[in-house]
Amino acid sequence: MKLSDKLAILADAAKYDASCSSSGGQKRDSLKTGGIGSNEGMGICHAYAPDGRCISLLKILLTNFCIYDCAYCINRRTSNVQRARFTVAEVVQLTMDFYRRNYIEGLFLSSGIIQSSDYTMEMLVQVARSLRVEHRFGGYIHLKTIPDASPELLAEAGRWADRLSINVEMPTEGGLKALAPEKDLRDIRRAMGRLRLGIEEAKSDKKAPRFAPAGQSTQMIVGADASSDRDVLSSSTNLYANYNLKRVYYSAFSPIPDASKALPLRPPPLVREHRLYQADWLMRFYGFNVEEIAPANDSGMLDLDVDPKMAWALRHRGQFPVDLNHAPKEMLLRVPGLGVRTVQRLIGMRAHRKLRYTDLVKLRVPMRKVAPFVATIDHRPRGDSESSALRHLDASLHDPVPRQADLFGH
Amino acid sequence: MRVVVLHDGNDLAEWRTHARALLADGLLPSDVQWQVGEIAGLLPADASPADDKPAVKTGTVPREFLSLADTVLAHADARRHAVLYRLLWRMTHGERHVLGIASDDDVAWCEQAAKAVRRDMHKMKAFVRFREVKQLEGSVFIAWFEPSHAILSRVAPFFVRRFAGMHWSILTPARSVHWDGQTLTFGAGAQKGDAPNEDALEALWLTYFANVFNPARLKVQAMKNEMPVRYWKNLPEAVLIPGLIRDATARMDAMVQSAPTTPKKHIPAPVERIAMSLPDGSIDALRRQAQQCRACPLWEPATQTVFGEGRDDARVMVIGEQPGDQEDLAGRPFVGPAGQLFDRALAQAGIARDALYITNTVKHFKFEPRGKRRLHARANAQEQAACRPWLLAEIERVAPKAIVCLGAMAAQAIFGRSFRLLEQRGQWIDLDDGTRAFATVHPSYLLRLPDERARHEATAHFVRDLSMLCEVMT
Incomplete structure (x- = not known):
């Protein structure tokens, strides 16, 4: 098979993994080594595909042969997809060639499971080792980790890679059992626990060997089973706290060629994935928790029409308007339309003088969204702004395809 | 003026x-x-x-x-x-x-x-595209780029750090910059025609771009926001964009409408892992079975059951309270800060850890998530009761000569609820089955003492208590 045919198959096979991050980790450059490759801590998106996803890393599978039968996966063993397999040398060469032309930040390598977990993991480690040792490659490497691979292989993977990740795949254990019968959530969690211990050990002891300095991440598929948004976000809360993940990626279940009967016919609306990312952001940077975002007494689903912060504000009208001149930072962060940077600026300005309505205009905040929820020395929202109007407003403010805010890199 | x-x-x-x-x-x-x-x-x-x-x-x-x-x-x-x-x-x-x-x-x-x-x-760091020019003395990589502002000298050091081992030039209308592996030099502006117009490898890059695109999730505006159209003229992959957009809906519909197929080629299923055998009397069998325990709700948010470890014929069994954050991740008892203190105390008492069997009263970590941290929570009576069969089974299988309980939870599990740790610590008590047992404080208690002198004294007392084990070790 020609290299370009393999690339077509194995890029297509890898694209359902949403992770594209190339940020974090150890700073390094090629001046000392005379090789190529650098990592400056902030990821760079070198291109975007018309699906709106960033292309930062060469994201491919080593092979799409797989002995597992996960219903949502295009590469499951009962799928009729065309199969291919790269050699270790081919992946290394492709990575170097793409990197030299500044197409990519590095490599994100994953694989179907062939023969055994250790055999497959050993192949992934070989690619990373060859890039780092033989080619003095200083770019980013993200390796997908196989949960039950041996600890020695995991340790070596962590030595060469910037990031390691294991996908939890489904928000609940039941969902995983139903759709990925050979995977075991307990194996996955044990492996994530080992990764966190390895990462922290390497961080705390300067003499310890390098271990995945950019941390670990995971992905959950949304909409392939009956899990609610509350299930999804509860699961994320647990994963962030237990394993100190850098990111949880949400991937709206997407129809695949040659789909399994176990799957829903239609994909969930893409906006659901977007709302989950917004909610995840609110939990990590805005001080919200799951109970506030997806209350237990509800259907457990986020409102698709308005963003989760607006939805919370509409459920708590009594806490508004927020006095911009006196409210604490935590409350400013809860105002719909005010982001972390704007809040920092407002607090900076408060030190020098009172805030007025025009200050908000000058800061270019979305006024129609913010104004009903705030008070300044010359502005108070008039009476009760009806909720229904605000709901429509929020929908009309967004471009038709909402995108994820990119405040902190990825 | x-x-x-x-x-x-x-x-x-x-x-x-x-x-x-x-x-x-x-x-x-x-x-x-x-x-x-x-x-x-x-x-x-x-x-x-x-x-x-x-x-x-x-x-x-x-x-x-x-x-x-x-x-x-x-x-x-x-x-x-x-x-x-x-x-x-x-x-x-x-x-x-x-x-x-x-x-x-x-x-x-x-x-x-x-x-x-x-x-x-x-965007310059992202969208510069080098094309390789092969020369006798090696390859040179040349790019043509049109920035909106005077940024070439500001961005050039980035390319040096990244491509130190390569010879390269970036040409722009106002200035150009060259790196020969040693020094960076700036030169006059150039024209697009001065840069090479092809590179054989671009075909592979286009193949990648086309195949990494998922037609089931078309988000053209999101793409344009991050990759503005004005950059497209110098991006080789951009020629594919109109075609990918045009065909996306048809490809998506075809996927949704096609009926599930039956597999044509058979890939064998993985060999089942060694079947879970029923406890055959060994402690390993118990440990495997305990991994599946769901007798109380603690299993769900935790990583794993933290079962006891050590010699299955140990003369002394140590029983702690419940695993913490580190134990939950590692799947082993007494490896976190309290466990390390315990190891030091054992060493001072002259006892080898690997001669012991070490376990906990409750075998799952209980916690409250707080952002990226987990706050330790004490297992309640029901959770302790749910875990009791495992502890009793461990004692039965290991059949130790002596048991030491660390902390009140462990002591009450062995001696009953009326046991008072501070009054009865360090006293041997004979159990019904002939085993001797005593209780002392849990090492995490020592860690929590704020005053250094108090901590020092309490630790010495703890070591004295542990030394009582020496007589039964041999």
């Missing part, structure tokens, strides 16, 4: 020299006109700034302003010099903190300009 002619409109040092001189002369911002380049007739009088004049003390400006000015000067807008001078004037004439007023017109203008420059720099 004074006219200032700058030789290099993007240079901070030059602008700063002029601005200082203007300030020293007390020239109002409205009385200054800024120009770039050599304009005939104006040069002689104003070209050399007032070096010879004594500097008038105008006060220092914050470092923050200089770094802002440095970035703003790279912007293409001709008003930049005047706006910066006006800001400088205001900062030195009673509005010292104006930079903190983000909504101020001048500040907002500069912030916007700086943001545009930073974005342009970021």
Whole structure:
């Protein structure tokens, strides 16, 4: 098979993994080594595909042969997809060639499971080792980790890679059992626990060997089973706290060629994935928790029409308007339309003088969204702004395809 | 009105020299006109700034302003010099903190300009595409790029750090930059035709771009926001975009409508892992079975059951309370901070850890998530009761000569609820089955003592208690 045919198959096979991050980790450059490759801590998106996803890393599978039968996966063993397999040398060469032309930040390598977990993991480690040792490659490497691979292989993977990740795949254990019968959530969690211990050990002891300095991440598929948004976000809360993940990626279940009967016919609306990312952001940077975002007494689903912060504000009208001149930072962060940077600026300005309505205009905040929820020395929202109007407003403010805010890199 | 002619409109040092001189002369911002380049007739009088004049003390400006000015000067807008001078004037004439007023017109203008420059720099790092030119002495990689602002010298060091081991050139309309593996040199501007127009490897890159695209999630505007159309003319992959968009809906519909198929080729299923056998009397069988335990709700948020470990014929069994954060991750008891303290105490008492069997009363970590941390929570009576069969089974299988309970939870599990740890610690008690047991404090209690002296004394007491085990170890 020609290299370009393999690339077509194995890029297509890898694209359902949403992770594209190339940020974090150890700073390094090629001046000392005379090789190529650098990592400056902030990821760079070198291109975007018309699906709106960033292309930062060469994201491919080593092979799409797989002995597992996960219903949502295009590469499951009962799928009729065309199969291919790269050699270790081919992946290394492709990575170097793409990197030299500044197409990519590095490599994100994953694989179907062939023969055994250790055999497959050993192949992934070989690619990373060859890039780092033989080619003095200083770019980013993200390796997908196989949960039950041996600890020695995991340790070596962590030595060469910037990031390691294991996908939890489904928000609940039941969902995983139903759709990925050979995977075991307990194996996955044990492996994530080992990764966190390895990462922290390497961080705390300067003499310890390098271990995945950019941390670990995971992905959950949304909409392939009956899990609610509350299930999804509860699961994320647990994963962030237990394993100190850098990111949880949400991937709206997407129809695949040659789909399994176990799957829903239609994909969930893409906006659901977007709302989950917004909610995840609110939990990590805005001080919200799951109970506030997806209350237990509800259907457990986020409102698709308005963003989760607006939805919370509409459920708590009594806490508004927020006095911009006196409210604490935590409350400013809860105002719909005010982001972390704007809040920092407002607090900076408060030190020098009172805030007025025009200050908000000058800061270019979305006024129609913010104004009903705030008070300044010359502005108070008039009476009760009806909720229904605000709901429509929020929908009309967004471009038709909402995108994820990119405040902190990825 | 004074006219200032700058030789290099993007240079901070030059602008700063002029601005200082203007300030020293007390020239109002409205009385200054800024120009770039050599304009005939104006040069002689104003070209050399007032070096010879004594500097008038105008006060220092914050470092923050200089770094802002440095970035703003790279912007293409001709008003930049005047706006910066006006800001400088205001900062030195009673509005010292104006930079903190983000909504101020001048500040907002500069912030916007700086943001545009930073974005342009970021996009240059992303969208430069090198093409390889093979030469006798090795390959050179050449790129053509059209930045919106004067950013080449600011971004060039990034490319040096990244491609130190490569020879490369980046050509832009205003300037060019070259790296030969040793030194960075800047040269004159160029034209698109000066750069190579193809590279054999681009076909593979286009293959990748086309196949990594998922037609089931078309988000054209999201793509355009991050990869503005004006960059497309120099991005080889951009030629594919219209076709990918056009065919996406049809491809998606085909996927949704096609019926599930039956597999044509058979890939064998994985060999089942060694079947879970029922407990055959060994402690390993118990341990495997305990991994599946769901007798109380603690299993769900935890990583794993933390079962006991050590010799299955140990003479002494140590029973702690419940695993913590580190134990939950590692799947082993007593490996966190309290476990490390325990190890030190054992060593002082002259006892080898690997001669013991070490376990906990409750075998799952109980916690409250707080952002990226987990706060330890005490297992309640039901949870302790749910875990009791495992503890009793461990005692039965290991059949130790002696048991030591660390902490009240363990002590009450063995001696009953009426046991009082502080009154009865360090006293041997005979159990019904003939085993001898005593209790002492849990090492985490020692960690929590705030006063160093108290901690020292309590630790010594703890070691004395543990030393009681020496008589049964042999």
